[in-house]
Amino acid sequence: MNFKLTALLLLFSIGAVSAQQKNWTLQECVEYAVEHNLSVEQYELDLQNAQIDKSDAVGAMLPAVNASSSVTGSTGLSFDPTTNQPVTTTILSASGGITSSLTLFDGLRNLHRLNRAKLNAISNQYRLDDLKDDIRLNVANSYLQILSNKETLKVFEAQFAVSEQDLKRSKELVDAGVLPNGDLLEIEATLANLEQQIVNTQNQVLISRINLAQLLQITDYENFDVLEGDFQVPPSEVLTKAPKEIFAEALTFRNDIKFSQSGIDLANKDLDIAKGAVYPSLGAFFNYNTRYSDQGGFDSSTGSLVPAESFSNQLWINDGISYGARLDIPIFNGFAVKNNIKRSKINVEKAKLQLEQEKLNLETNINQAYVDVTSFSKAYDAAQKTLDARRLAYDYSKERYDVGLMNAFDFSQAQSRVDNAEADLIRTKYDYIFRLKVLEFYFGLPLEMK
Template identity: 80%
Template sequence: MNLKLMVLLLLCGVGSLSAQNKKWTLEECVEYAVENNLTVEQYELDLENALIDRSDALGGLLPSVNSTLSTSGNTGLSFDPTTNQPVTTTILTASGGVTSSLTLFDGLRNIHRLNRAKLNEMANRYRLDDLKDDIRLSVANAYLQILSNKETLKVYKAQYAVTEQDLKRTKELVAAGVLPQGDLLEIEATAAGLEQQIVNSENQVLISRIGLAQLLQITDYENFDVSDVDYEVPPSDVLNRSPKEIFAEAVTFRNDIKFSQSNIDLAKEDLKISKGALYPTLGAFFNYNTRYSDQGGFDSGTGNFVPAESFGNQLWINDGISYGAQLNIPVFNGFSVRNNIKRSQITLEKAKLQLEQDKLDLETNINQAYVDVKSASKAYEAALKTLEARQLAYDYSKERYEVGLMNAFDFSQAQARVDDAAAEVVRTKYDYIFRLKVLEFYFGLPLQLK
């Protein structure tokens, strides 16, 4: 193996290793999820369809142009298309033409169709952006869940390290006759319980990693991981706002509200299109045609046979044009036009009701998010106080245990209460962070962790 090949293989191996050891940040996860989500791709295809509909609507305002070409041969009795005389022979004929038509007035339906296509394009963009917002929240929740599980695992490992020290100390006290053998067994049972909690926590970390990887459409679960950062509760001014202020701001930019509003605009255009069918339709047309025949004829003056003109000459001699206008007046169509108008009016009213419902749902969600943040904040503060109290109680119990004034069972219970309190601090902290980010998201702030 030559030197260049060895260097190339080494670089490939290093690149592969660095890719496998990549630690994803929240911003990277959100961006990747938005770009690779299958539903997003489907909505993007719907947006492409909307753009095609807009092109169709624009084409409806332009004149149509079509051309025809035909050739045929006839044997026996037939009519010469250039003279309209019957002939009994084999005749070769050709014809061609160009036709153009333009709708001059159709109750402005083509104009409304173009406006509707533009609105439908915007509606699909709002729907796509709303989906991306939902994905961002889902990714943030899954991301913070991984961090919470990792922090919980660290807590149990730290407590296990403390328990190992207590176990070592207890063995010495038992050997010295200060403590009975039962106390050693109790500490060993506590250590075994912590080992089980560590295993369960490791499983929770793995499951949460798999959940986020699936959300990102990543199949390499084993090598997927997020950045090991211990986030603190970030300062936020959003709690200085009332739910009504947050709702008033959210209505102005939320994509789900914009989507509902665009559905009303679409329904209005559909109503205009339905009403346009009540008006007459005026159209214009223009047609150019020419023909060719290989048959000659007799000159009416001399009586001599005249051979057929050349192909090019006949195209000029036999050409002609026609043009005109056509007016269609709707009189009675079995109530279909009136019924379509009524259906469009009903659709418009339903769209208006849906907008009000979406606003009500948004206000409810913001109020719930506001209450959740307040509750999560109080729960986090209470967990911190509980942990502080449990830790002081544990330190006091440890001192009593080491001098033989407390049995191993009571000491292990004090340690278990510390473990539970520490785990609860981690859980409430990340729950508070997520609730806070949700409320900020409703207020228009981006999802970021610093």
């Protein structure tokens, strides 16, 4: 029994550690960020409000029904509500009724409000989706920054291991009298510098992990990490497209453009609502009411008081209905309607200008992304060529150093140039990948790393 319990606890512990050490893919990070981001949750609440506004607009087109009732007691001289005769006594009376009203015509404003509410719900959905797009790009940038820092750390650690071997060989050469002791000190200084770079890069890895975790609303920074892999510059069909083609495609699906277009539709609906106030409004109403009193009546034929009818009988005897229609014609209202129409027209023009501005911003961003991809592609190729040349120079310097034809200072400089070239290659590679992903994103391709 103890053995089984121990085995179960061991399996549980292994499962818990595995869950804590989960490495996230880019797609998982993007999906999690979109689902748990606080701004997204706020925008989703705004969308729910917009959907409630649509329900309000539908309700405004339906009849309004209200019921009322009251119970009154009075002592002294008062009027009997059922006979309207003055009496001096204590009276207990009750009344109740149901009233219904319906707007028949109001310049189609209720209909325009309903259509506006529908458009506003769509607009809020575009606004929410645009925010999610921005989050996806931010997550991708942070994710690639972690990968870049990790790859740079691996380079420095590998160079540190090589430098340790150089230090060991240098000690042997110094002991053999081939190299002076100063060269050994130079190698030790190079090792110390690499160790410092490793510590700095480890800090950068941690900071970049924390930044991504914060975007994902994750507080367990210690156990949060991303999936590592040998990511290379991916081939992309977007490189075969011209900026104008990418821009034309982006106009068909970008949520920021759709959001601005919906702003024009909303402004036009506001204008229709403002114009509706110029027309007369027509409404109808219907009312049913009844009343009760504990006072009896007076029979003139016998000259005697008649006891009060029962409560149920009085409800039928004293009931009544009223109905009618109401027409309101606007004549003069202090220029309020006229000025509201003018403001609505101005808002339509502002919405149109906002759409044009969004299009210009999108075209500028696409052109900038295209230039960035071209520039970083060239920078990446140049960094690769530089690294190849630095490695050849380093191999040549190492051969000279091993036979005593180069001092340790010059040899450490050659190694430092290789380190810097490798770090620069990693930086330009991930800068290029991110710019490429941005351009693909503008073309409608999903954010993913393979």
